[in-house]
Amino acid sequence: MPNNRLRDAILRNGMTPAVIAEKIGVDPKTVERWITQDRTPYPRHRHAIAALVREDESYLWPDAVTAEAASQIGQSEMIQLYSRRSSVPYDLWRRLIERAEKRIDVLAYAGLFLVEQDPMLVDTLRQKAEDGVEVKILLGDPTSDAIERKSVEEGTPGVMAAKIRQVQQYYNRLDGVQGVKVLYHDTTLYNSIYRFDDEMLVNMHVLGFPAPHAPVMHLRRINGGDLFRTYSDSFDRVLSASWSLKGGEVAA
Incomplete structure (x- = not known):
């Protein structure tokens, strides 16, 4: 199932998967997989993307941040x-x-x-x-x-x-x-x-x-x-x- 929240956040901020890939230093195909295959990026990439699109990490990847981790943050x-x-x-x-x-x-x-x-x-x-x-x-x-x-x-x-x-x-x-x-x-x-x-x-x-x-x-x-x-x-x-x-x- 595609990650439509991530796709929407990227587009809403006037960017593309290729732009995101360049800004965080990964291959554009990797960003495409994060979107189309709902793959979960490494924490450092999640943090960078969330900052770029001004969204909560837990909104873009609901299963990636545990309730305990969210509470600590x-x-x-x-x-x-x-x-x-x-x-x-x-x-x-x-x-x-x-x-x-x-x-x-x-x-x-x-x-x-x-x-x-x-x-x-x-x-x-x-x-x-x-x-x-x-x-x-x-x-x-x-x-x-x-x-x-x-x-x-x-x-x-x-x-x-x-x-x-x-x-x-x-x-x-x-x-x-x-x-x-x-x-x-x-x-x-x-x-x-x-x-x-x-x-x-x-x-x-x-x-x-x-x-x-x-x-x-x-x-x-x-x-x-x-x-x-x-x-x-x-x-x-x-x-x-x-x-x-x-x-x-x-x-x-």
Whole structure:
């Protein structure tokens, strides 16, 4: 059975088996066999190919990386653990946003702190989108039960919905900007996720504590790891169940 994932990844990145062969130093026929006969390359070749096509090794060759190995690699994906979000340096947020070349993804209920700590954030996101970066912002639907439940659990009924309506006024300025999507969800979030290309900040939610007082993991994707991929998959699942609001207006 052919390895269609590998074939698709190579083509999607504007390359051919011959180009891959030249870059990693093997015969083109060898790459063809990896595709048409689903042969598994040596680890050094898997690592090189995965880096070239920007895919996880475990996605291209699901049987090549054991769950134990993926877990061990995943431990190396965590760069830093902060005891609370308020401890994350502002310079780190700014660096991750400014260096993003392909994607900036935000999954939160409101994430108001982003625009409060950087008044120029919206202008930066607009410029990033104009430069070809895909920007996706997923906010909670302020009319959903999940939002009010979150506010009640934090002892501040109605506050979360108010924060969403406040931050939405900032993102209204991105209406019509190609490459930017501001969507809404009614998911019960266990984490807020901020993804910048191959780096990510995960703000874990703790019952009864506001997000600024909950821990944050700084992750960097490593081929074959499963930690970064787990949270990426979580973002993508919420994305698939999110929707836009007509005219960019949040229901009052």
